[in-house]
Amino acid sequence: MFNFDWLSGVSQETAKMIFLSLYALIGLLVLLLPTEYVYQGVAKEDRHWWNNLKLWSIAVLCILASIYNHF
Amino acid sequence: MLAGIDYFIVIAYIIGMLLLGLYFKKFVNSSEDYFLGGKSLPFWAIGMSIVVSDIGALDFVGVSGQAYRYGISVGNFDWVGSVPAMLLAAFIFIPYFWRGGMYTIPEYLGRRYNQKVRTIASVTWILFFALDLGVLFWASAVLLNVLMGWPIWISIVATAGVVGLYTYFGGITAVIMTDVVQFVIMFIGGFALVFLSLYEVGGWDNMVDKIATMGPEYRNHFDIIQPQDTKSPFPWTGILFGLTFVMANAYMIGNQSIVQRCLTAKNEWHAKASMIFGSALKMFIPILVLFPGLMAVVVHPGLADGDQALPMMIKSILPPGLVGLMFAAFFAGLMSSVDSLLNSTATLFTKDIYEPFIKKGADDKHYLKVGQITTLVLLLIGVATSPISSDFPGIYVAIQTFMSYFQGPIFAILLLGIFWKRTTEWGGLSALVIGIGFAIYLNVFKEQFFTIEDPFLYISWWSFLLGFIINVVVSLLTKKHSEERLKGLVFSSKILVENKKL
Numbered sequence: 001m002f003n004f005d006w007l008s009g010v011s012q013e014t015a016k017m018i019f020l021s022l023y024a025l026i027g028l029l030v031l032l033l034p035t036e037y038v039y040q041g042v043a044k045e046d047r048h049w050w051n052n053l054k055l056w057s058i059a060v061l062c063i064l065a066s067i068y069n070h071f
Numbered sequence: 072m073l074a075g076i077d078y079f080i081v082i083a084y085i086i087g088m089l090l091l092g093l094y095f096k097k098f099v100n101s102s103e104d105y106f107l108g109g110k111s112l113p114f115w116a117i118g119m120s121i122v123v124s125d126i127g128a129l130d131f132v133g134v135s136g137q138a139y140r141y142g143i144s145v146g147n148f149d150w151v152g153s154v155p156a157m158l159l160a161a162f163i164f165i166p167y168f169w170r171g172g173m174y175t176i177p178e179y180l181g182r183r184y185n186q187k188v189r190t191i192a193s194v195t196w197i198l199f200f201a202l203d204l205g206v207l208f209w210a211s212a213v214l215l216n217v218l219m220g221w222p223i224w225i226s227i228v229a230t231a232g233v234v235g236l237y238t239y240f241g242g243i244t245a246v247i248m249t250d251v252v253q254f255v256i257m258f259i260g261g262f263a264l265v266f267l268s269l270y271e272v273g274g275w276d277n278m279v280d281k282i283a284t285m286g287p288e289y290r291n292h293f294d295i296i297q298p299q300d301t302k303s304p305f306p307w308t309g310i311l312f313g314l315t316f317v318m319a320n321a322y323m324i325g326n327q328s329i330v331q332r333c334l335t336a337k338n339e340w341h342a343k344a345s346m347i348f349g350s351a352l353k354m355f356i357p358i359l360v361l362f363p364g365l366m367a368v369v370v371h372p373g374l375a376d377g378d379q380a381l382p383m384m385i386k387s388i389l390p391p392g393l394v395g396l397m398f399a400a401f402f403a404g405l406m407s408s409v410d411s412l413l414n415s416t417a418t419l420f421t422k423d424i425y426e427p428f429i430k431k432g433a434d435d436k437h438y439l440k441v442g443q444i445t446t447l448v449l450l451l452i453g454v455a456t457s458p459i460s461s462d463f464p465g466i467y468v469a470i471q472t473f474m475s476y477f478q479g480p481i482f483a484i485l486l487l488g489i490f491w492k493r494t495t496e497w498g499g500l501s502a503l504v505i506g507i508g509f510a511i512y513l514n515v516f517k518e519q520f521f522t523i524e525d526p527f528l529y530i531s532w533w534s535f536l537l538g539f540i541i542n543v544v545v546s547l548l549t550k551k552h553s554e555e556r557l558k559g560l561v562f563s564s565k566i567l568v569e570n571k572k573l
Contacts, residue, residue, distance in 0.1 A: 002513075002520045002529060004308035008299045015307040016296045019151060022315070026155055033162060040166070041340030051340070056347045057158055063354060064154050071143055071295040 016068060023065045030057045077395025084256065084399040085233055088249050088406060092237020095245040102438040105242035106174050106418045108335035112247060117332045117341070118348035120250035122356065123257060124328060124411040127207070127404045131261075131360050135384075136377035138364030141303045142292030145364075146357035147310045150295075153353040156319035161346035163562065164324045165333045167489065169342040171559060173334065174422045176327050176485075183488040183560045184499035186427065191503060192481060193423035196327055199474050200416040204409065204453030211405040212457070227457055234406050235450040238413045239443055243335055246410040253403035254352075260393070260400030261359030267388050268366040281369045289368070304525040313528025317535040321478030325485055328415040409453075417445040475527050476514060479535030480506025487542050492561045498546030506538030 010018075031054060038053040049055060073081070099105050137145045173179055177196070181189025212226035221229070237245045272278040282289050291297060296307045323329055323346070336342035367380035370387065374380060385397055421442045430437070480503050487494045487502075513520060513530045521529055 002526075002533060003522050004299060004306070004312070004529075007308050010299065010307075012294060012296045012298055012307070015299075015311075018311065019296065019307075022151075022155070022311075026158060030158065030162070038162075038343070039340065041338035041342075051344075053161070053340070053343055053347055056344070056351070057161075060154055060158075060347065060351050060354070063351075064150055067146075067150060067354070068295060071293060 019068050020065055023061050023068075027058055027061045030054055030061075073394060073398070074391035076392045077398065080392070080395030081399050081402065084402065085229075088252065089233045089237060091252060092241050092245040092249045095237070095241035095248060098244055099240070099242050099439070101435050102421070102442060103435075104244070105439050105442050106331070106414075106422070108242070108244040108247065110335060111337050112244065112335045112341070113337065114341040114344035114348055116247050116251050117336060117345035118352060119254040120247040120332050120407075121329055121345065121349040122352045123250045123254040123403065123407045124332075125353075126257070126356055126360065127408040131401060131404060132378050132381050134357075134360040135364035135367070135381035136379070138361040139367050139374065139377040139380040141297075141305060142289070143295050143357075143361065143365065144291075144297045144303065144305045144310075146295060146361050147305060147314060149353050149356040151310065152314045152319045153323070154350045155315060156323040157346045157350035157353070159320060160323045160330075160333075161343045161350075164485075164489065165330070165342050165346060166339055167560075167562075168330060169334055169336065169339055174331070175419055176325055176330055177419065177423045179560070180484065180488065180499070181423070183494075183557075184484065185496040188484070188496065188499050188503060189423055191500075193419050195477055197416055197419050197424070199477075200328075200412045200419075201449060201452055202456070204412050204416075204449060205456030205459055207405060207409050207412070208453050208457040209459075211402065211409070215402075227454055230405070230409070231450050231454050234409045234413065235446070238410045239446045239450075242442070243331065243414050243418075246407075246414050247332060247335065249410065250407045253407045256396070256403045257400040258355070258359065260397040263393050264384065264389060264397055265358060265362050265366075267393075268363055268370070268384055271388055272366050272369045278366060278369050282365070285368070285372065292365070292368070302524060304523055304528070306523060309523070309526075309528030309532075313530075313532040317479050317482055317531045318475060318528065320486075321482035321531075321535075325478065325481045327419055328411040331415055331418060413446050413449055413453075416449055417442045420445045472514070472527055475531055476510035476534060477507060479510060479531040479533075480538035483535050483538030483542055487539065487546075488560070489562050491543075491546075492557055493546055493551055494542060495546040495549045495551060497549040498542040498544075501545045502538040502542035505541050506534050509537050510534035 033054060035052070035054070039047045039051070042051060098109065101109070103109055134145055134148075168176075168179060171179070171182075175193065177189040177193040180192050208227050208230055211230045212223045215221045215226035215229070216223050237249060241248075269275060269278075272281070279293060282292055291301070296310075297303055297305050299306050299308050333342045333345050336345055363384045364377070364380045367374070367384050371380065371383045374383070385394060389397055421438055425441050425445075426433075426438065483506060484494075484499045484502050488499060510530055510533075513526075513533060517526055517530070520526070523529070
């Protein structure tokens with residue numbers, strides 16, 4: 001049990017899909033955050049698309065997913 | 072090994088760091104300035120500082136060595152082992168700590184659970200950080216001894232003098248701003264080695280083709296996901312359960328030296344952005360530390376000790392000037408680790424031990440002085456204990472491994488503490504004590520329980536799981552905390568939509 005033998009039947013390809021699904025899930029949760037919350041601390045007039053932290057997070061997750069997809 | 076230009080670069084770098092660090096002395100007028108940089112720092116500096124303090128010179132050598140032996144799967148630690156955890160920290164935990172005006176993670180645990188939990192967590196971190204200091208001083212002395220031919224004790228005193236001076240006077244602002252320069256130097260030195268090594272092996276595709284023909288032991292060298300039954304320490308099950316779900320979160324959310332940096336942010340947006348920016352930078356780290364190890368498989372095949380991979384590549388690939396820059400990068404890694412440990416340990420001692428137990432209610436200047444004196448005392452302890460490393464060569468690995476066992480239980484109580492109102496002080500305390508005990512037990516008898524070479528990922532997962540279950544069971548059996556006591560300490564969906572201060 002301690003060695004996760006019960007997951008020995010899972011192939012490397014399936015395991016990779018589990019990681020990619022995890023990134024997709026995190027991305028979805030980030031998108032669900034209220035926009036007001038991610039801009040907290042920025043004055044209303046200074047809020048632009050480029051300081052939207054949701055976009056930053058999605059960009060990082062996309063790069064991460066592409067690395068795992070490639071290797 | 073070094074040419075004249077290399078000596079010049081290394082010495083200019085050391086003096087430059089000292090002067091830059093001392094410049095920030097003028098910004099320190101209170102304990103908040105010293106420990107939290109007056110809550111004035113921008114996200115980009117904090118993000119760079121998080122990344123550079125996370126990667127030390129020993130990691131440069133160690134990760135390259137592991138990449139030489141096990142291939143690209145080592146990169147999991149900086150990819151899946153950082154990004155999801157940093158996003159969780161950025162959007163859930165850091166805003167809580169920042170809005171609550173906290174200085175330390177144990178301070179949150181003390182407010183959420185009780186003083187005992189705070190003290191146990193704080194003392195454990197202080198002990199490990201203090202021990203780590205001695206090890207790092209020794210490592211930097213050995214590096215300077217090899218490079219510059221300086222005697223070991225002069226090297227130790229020189230490192231302690233430079234880092235100690237700017238950390239003593241400039242506090243965390245000096246630590247973070249010197250980290251920014253150290254980050255730039257580390258990236259320039261690291262990328263120079265990677266590009267020249269790539270040229271040497273004839274490009275990426277050529278390297279992959281060559282390694283593929285080197286035998287069956289290299290069959291999985293370019294698989295980031297390793298099978299469950301691999302003999303390497305990185306099966307995908309360990310990466311998912313141990314690293315992604317536990318160790319990464321515990322490190323990014325429960326490690327004082329990481330979180331304290333985010334608390335120096337000038338506002339909540341900068342605090343969140345620092346973690347996300349840091350996660351973007353973290354994705355480049357494997358290129359710097361892992362790729363040279365992979366390329367060494369082609370350039371220097373058959374090394375008995377994988378940790379020789381990076382030094383051999385530097386020696387055979389880099390021209391004079393760049394060798395000095397690369398060693399300045401090594402030194403940057405060491406200095407950023409040492410200054411982080413000094414400042415974080417001083418903060419933990421002053422805020423979690425001195426203020427509650429030794430002198431309550433003193434004026435702010437007093438705590439500033441205590442923080443500075445603690446930095447000085449730690450420096451002396453680090454210098455005095457550094458020879459231990461020569462007597463016990465495995466001590467660095469032992470300290471890092473034991474710290475990893477502490478992380479499962481600490482993450483269990485942090486997670487339940489912030490997400491579950493029903494968690495009680497007795498639940499948290501028993502989870503911490505029993506979880507750590509279980510991790511030690513699994514480590515001592517690891518041959519009986521585990522089949523892989525070094526099961527630290529599995530141990531962190533199982534100790535987390537036990538800590539989680541113990542916390543839930545004991546909490547349900549003990550008296551719940553009042554709503555008033557939990558105010559601002561437990562996650563609520565209202566936090567996301569309301570602009571109220573916690």
